[in-house]
Amino acid sequence: MKKYTLFFFVSVLLIGFLAACNNENTQNSNVAGESNEEFEPFNFDEHMTISMLTTGTPIEYEDNPIFELIEEKFNVTFDMQYYDRDDFDSYVNTLAASNNLPDIWRFGYNDPQMYSNWAEKGVYYDVKPLLEYHPDLEASIPTSAWEVLNPVDHFYGIPEYRLATRNMLAIRQDWLDNLDLEVPDTIEDFYKVAYAFAHDDPNGTGKKDTIGFSAIGLFSDEGTAWRGGAFGLARAWKEFDGELVPYQAQLKELEDYIGFMRKAYEDDVLDKDFMLHTDWRDANTRLSDGVAGIEYVNPNSVHRKEEVDIKEHDPDAELTYIDPPAGPSGERTTPTRPGYFKKVINSNVGAAKAHRILAILEWNVTEGYEITRHGLEDIHYTIHDDGTVEELDAWEEHQPADIGTALLRAWNPLHRSYWWLGDEFEETLGERYEWLEEFTWEDDNPGLISDTDIKIGAQLDAEFEQILTEVVVGQREMEDVELAVNTWKENGGNDIIEEINDAYSQYKEERN
Amino acid sequence: MGNRFKKTAKPIQTASIPKVKNAREKRKKMIKRGLPIYLMLLPGVLYFLIFNYGPLIGLTVAFMEYDPFQGFLNSEWVGLEHFRRLFEERIFLDLLSNTLILGIYDIIFYFPAPIILALLLNEIRLRWFKSSVQTILYTPHFVSWVVIVGITAVLFSTQTGAVNNLLENNGYNRIELLTDSQYFRPLWVIHNIWNGMGWDAIIYLAAMSSVNPELYHAARVDGASRIQMTWHITLPSIMYVVIIMLILRMGGFMDLSYTHILLLQNPLNLNVSEVFDTYIYRAGILGGQFGYTTAVGLFKSMVGLILVMVANTIAKRMGKEGVY
Numbered sequence: 001m002k003k004y005t006l007f008f009f010v011s012v013l014l015i016g017f018l019a020a021c022n023n024e025n026t027q028n029s030n031v032a033g034e035s036n037e038e039f040e041p042f043n044f045d046e047h048m049t050i051s052m053l054t055t056g057t058p059i060e061y062e063d064n065p066i067f068e069l070i071e072e073k074f075n076v077t078f079d080m081q082y083y084d085r086d087d088f089d090s091y092v093n094t095l096a097a098s099n100n101l102p103d104i105w106r107f108g109y110n111d112p113q114m115y116s117n118w119a120e121k122g123v124y125y126d127v128k129p130l131l132e133y134h135p136d137l138e139a140s141i142p143t144s145a146w147e148v149l150n151p152v153d154h155f156y157g158i159p160e161y162r163l164a165t166r167n168m169l170a171i172r173q174d175w176l177d178n179l180d181l182e183v184p185d186t187i188e189d190f191y192k193v194a195y196a197f198a199h200d201d202p203n204g205t206g207k208k209d210t211i212g213f214s215a216i217g218l219f220s221d222e223g224t225a226w227r228g229g230a231f232g233l234a235r236a237w238k239e240f241d242g243e244l245v246p247y248q249a250q251l252k253e254l255e256d257y258i259g260f261m262r263k264a265y266e267d268d269v270l271d272k273d274f275m276l277h278t279d280w281r282d283a284n285t286r287l288s289d290g291v292a293g294i295e296y297v298n299p300n301s302v303h304r305k306e307e308v309d310i311k312e313h314d315p316d317a318e319l320t321y322i323d324p325p326a327g328p329s330g331e332r333t334t335p336t337r338p339g340y341f342k343k344v345i346n347s348n349v350g351a352a353k354a355h356r357i358l359a360i361l362e363w364n365v366t367e368g369y370e371i372t373r374h375g376l377e378d379i380h381y382t383i384h385d386d387g388t389v390e391e392l393d394a395w396e397e398h399q400p401a402d403i404g405t406a407l408l409r410a411w412n413p414l415h416r417s418y419w420w421l422g423d424e425f426e427e428t429l430g431e432r433y434e435w436l437e438e439f440t441w442e443d444d445n446p447g448l449i450s451d452t453d454i455k456i457g458a459q460l461d462a463e464f465e466q467i468l469t470e471v472v473v474g475q476r477e478m479e480d481v482e483l484a485v486n487t488w489k490e491n492g493g494n495d496i497i498e499e500i501n502d503a504y505s506q507y508k509e510e511r512n
Numbered sequence: 513m514g515n516r517f518k519k520t521a522k523p524i525q526t527a528s529i530p531k532v533k534n535a536r537e538k539r540k541k542m543i544k545r546g547l548p549i550y551l552m553l554l555p556g557v558l559y560f561l562i563f564n565y566g567p568l569i570g571l572t573v574a575f576m577e578y579d580p581f582q583g584f585l586n587s588e589w590v591g592l593e594h595f596r597r598l599f600e601e602r603i604f605l606d607l608l609s610n611t612l613i614l615g616i617y618d619i620i621f622y623f624p625a626p627i628i629l630a631l632l633l634n635e636i637r638l639r640w641f642k643s644s645v646q647t648i649l650y651t652p653h654f655v656s657w658v659v660i661v662g663i664t665a666v667l668f669s670t671q672t673g674a675v676n677n678l679l680e681n682n683g684y685n686r687i688e689l690l691t692d693s694q695y696f697r698p699l700w701v702i703h704n705i706w707n708g709m710g711w712d713a714i715i716y717l718a719a720m721s722s723v724n725p726e727l728y729h730a731a732r733v734d735g736a737s738r739i740q741m742t743w744h745i746t747l748p749s750i751m752y753v754v755i756i757m758l759i760l761r762m763g764g765f766m767d768l769s770y771t772h773i774l775l776l777q778n779p780l781n782l783n784v785s786e787v788f789d790t791y792i793y794r795a796g797i798l799g800g801q802f803g804y805t806t807a808v809g810l811f812k813s814m815v816g817l818i819l820v821m822v823a824n825t826i827a828k829r830m831g832k833e834g835v836y
């Protein structure tokens with residue numbers, strides 16, 4: 001009996017193991033999207049299910065006429081999956097580990113190295129050969145965007161439009177007026193205004209219930225820009241005399257920046273909870289709540305969010321949008337995001353499904369372009385006799401514009417300017433985007449990677465920020481800024497710098 | 513008297529073939545009779561095989577430079593390299609001490625909490641009051657850590673926390689509950705107690721319901737007070753459950769709620785909040801180092817296994833029942 005039991009257990013384990021291996025083999029047999037599968041272009045007779053993983057708030061799927069329209073037109077069924085963008089890369093990693101990647105997912109929140117590694121391993125479908133069937137899609141996206149991060153002659157993924165410099169700095173104009181202050185221009189002026197916001201009762205409540213500004217930790221891309229960049233700090237890497245230097249090694253600039261933040265914390269100008277914030281919206285809430293006087297806002301939505309929210313606390317509240325402050329050397333920087341977002345297609349899908357996906361994306365920039373912005377007439381909007389357009393309730397419910405951006409993403413910065421918001425809104429939005437581009441905070445590293453950084457980079461950065469946060473809140477002295485830099489370097493940072501610069505030399509040689 | 517214990521001298525029937533046949537038939541009969549029971553057992557057995565034993569194959573990842581796209585078969589075999597890296601890790605001792613301290617806090621402060629709660633609930637005589645209190649106390653079990661930490665932030669954030677505003681308005685200093693590292697461990701334990709105490713008390717209440725009521729009657733006749741009855745009857749009667757729960761908890765000694773700690777973690781409490789689970793997240797999941805992460809997880813499980821074996825042995829030596 002014992003023998004039988006043992007045999008049974010071993011058999012089950014073996015079957016499980018072989019099943020797992022068989023799955024892996026299936027994945028590996030279709031590498032690099034080099035499928036020889038025959039397909040008839042634009043023949044959509046065969047029904048397909050397309051699994052799509054994306055970020056953002058889930059969009060209503062059941063009885064949504066926009067989804068229904070696309071599904072019917074292309075004879076597909078969407079299997080939609082959403083995941084929080086802050087943790088997106090680890091989730092995609094986990095899906096890969098369990099051999100469970102969807103047909104199409106978003107790349108961009110992840111490390112660029114992950115993209116290159118996965119491309120090398122043949123995880124992504126190379127869409128370039130199929131673009132001959134989709135000339136409008138190809139033409140709608142700049143060639144440089146198709147090429148970024150990709151090896152020559154391969155287009156792994158369809159580029160998504162992202163404004164590199166989206167968020168702008170807002171200041172409470174009514175508080176400036178109440179205190180008889182001018183819009184600040186330099187970093188010194190900024191501090192004086194922020195100090196007055198924290199101490200001179202700008203909202204007239206007679207209480208000490210306001211602060212100058214908040215922050216998202218010390219080194220978040222989206223939060224450090226107007227301060228760190230002004231002091232010459234790199235967004236990630238900065239080139240000095242042909243060598244790339246990371247912000248963790250910029251002692252002089254760090255001392256200036258940390259000194260500024262330490263003073264702001266000590267003077268109650270900076271949000272006391274800045275180290276708890278992980279997303280720009282955490283800091284932005286301080287503005288919406290009428291607590292902070294200077295914060296970032298999203299130009300797409302400020303008219304319906306912050307401008308409305310602040311009036312709940314003070315009906316006279318008003319925002320003005322300003323240039324980032326000029327640092328000692330005149331440098332002005334704004335939050336800048338990497339420009340390599342893509343939708344990638346699983347290499348396992350085969351040519352027919354990849355073609356179907358591309359056809360849907362092409363429809364989104366041609367025939368479907370206005371549908372995935374404004375929706376369907378008389379369902380999502382109505383046109384009055386005088387030519388004006390009115391938004392209907394179903395537009396919020398079915399979120400056509402979110403289908404157009406969060407899911408399909410047309411290459412257009414003004415995708416969020418709707419007919420009912422008027423021409424002036426579109427014009428203002430366009431101007432604001434152009435204006436912000438002037439302050440782009442470039443990362444001089446062209447996407448190069450370091451093995452040491454992958455292994456221990458996150459841990460080193462956490463310890464680095466720990467020491468400097470302790471300096472800002474007064475638990476350590478300013479001298480410890482140097483300690484933070486040296487600790488980071490000695491524990492592996494020097495290796496990271498060396499590896500990146502070796503790769504950078506090679507990168508430059510290849511291009512000369 | 514003597515005849516009763518006299519061995520029978522009657523020879524055993526030696527017809528061997530019919531005996532085997534009988535035994536086989538007997539076994540067949542037994543299997544047939546037990547078939548419904550075996551079928552009922554099958555889902556449970558399959559559950560453990562598929563979800564608990566099958567995934568053990570995945571532990572081989574701890575000995576590989578695992579690449580999801582190469583799979584188990586093609587990934588590079590690195591032997592004990594990941595374990596060597598873990599033990600040589602610069603912050604290994606910090607991780608170990610932080611993890612052990614939180615584990616000890618858990619055993620000292622959290623583990624007795626549901627027992628005490630169950631003993632108190634057991635003394636309530638008004639049934640409606642008892643069930644209401646019990647329901648209120650186990651509801652937090654269904655509240656996610658995100659919400660619990662969020663509520664704590666709303667109440668205690670230094671800048672805008674409601675409690676801190678109240679303290680300041682009344683002339684007291686603000687409490688930096690979330691950012692001062694000295695509060696991290698007590699806050700973590702208090703959260704755990706609030707979240708899990710009511711739920712975990714259920715098993716002890718179930719054990720108390722099986723205590724023979726005659727023992728209480730006898731004690732009352734002898735003039736025992738309620739405290740004496742709790743101490744001398746209730747507590748000893750549920751001690752076997754307490755010991756089993758303790759041994760099982762030792763198995764998860766190093767498994768701290770990763771989400772909970774990560775949500776409470778910030779640069780100012782990193783020196784006490786960085787534990788193996790958060791390290792796995794940072795070094796492993798974010799960096800895609802699955803082999804290394806699995807090795808760290810396996811190390812934690814081995815420590816848990818050793819603790820279970822030690823606790824079980826101690827329990828048996830003390831004359832109590834163990835889990836095996």
